[in-house]
Amino acid sequence: GAVVSQHPSWVICKSGTSVKIECRSLDFQATTMFWYRQFPKQSLMLMATSNEGSKATYEQGVEKDKFLINHASLTLSTLTVTSAHPEDSSFYICSARAPGQDYGYTFGSGTRLTVV
């Protein structure tokens, strides 16, 4: 079936540095991808909708200057956490709708970010 590849799987970074997370749709094109954040034992929180060739749409309360999203091609979206702080430590997951999947999503494997 369709696969959404997400890298890295985990990353540890120092406070104040930036981290880039990549999300790739394999064998299909995704004009829209979604970025979620999930804290331990909590549900998925939609951060933003990534649109190929245009600006991302951010959810209320998500800082667009801190969470930079780039969707430069039909198969790649990136999320950059800038000036990361310990409170940004979380599980970040991207998703896209794959062909033949009705209107549900295929999720990437997620990136566990730890800021120390």
Added chain:
Amino acid sequence: QKEVEQNSGPLSVPEGAIASLNCTYSDRVSQSFFWYRQYSGKSPELIMSIYSNGDKEDGRFTAQLNKASQYVSLLIRDSQPSDSATYLCAVKVLNTNAGKSTFGDGTTLTVKP
């Protein structure tokens, strides 16, 4: 009121029993409904989608939708320990490619051997 509500659980059933997971939603114009399974430390995976009132069966899974009651459920027959996970209900207003889904907080299911 949350847009999508689920009992957080935990729900515990013995192996071989039927597990029943419930979800209610607030937006009457919602058209698409999904169940995702998320194992601890992993990302969610889509297991069922349903769009019309009634039941939809796929193997051991049955999704039930009642739009008048704004209620969607997931039944897991012959539950196995490998079914132990958090089940997320998701609702989408439009049957479109780009439209975003709204997720419930999830119900944690434990199937005891």
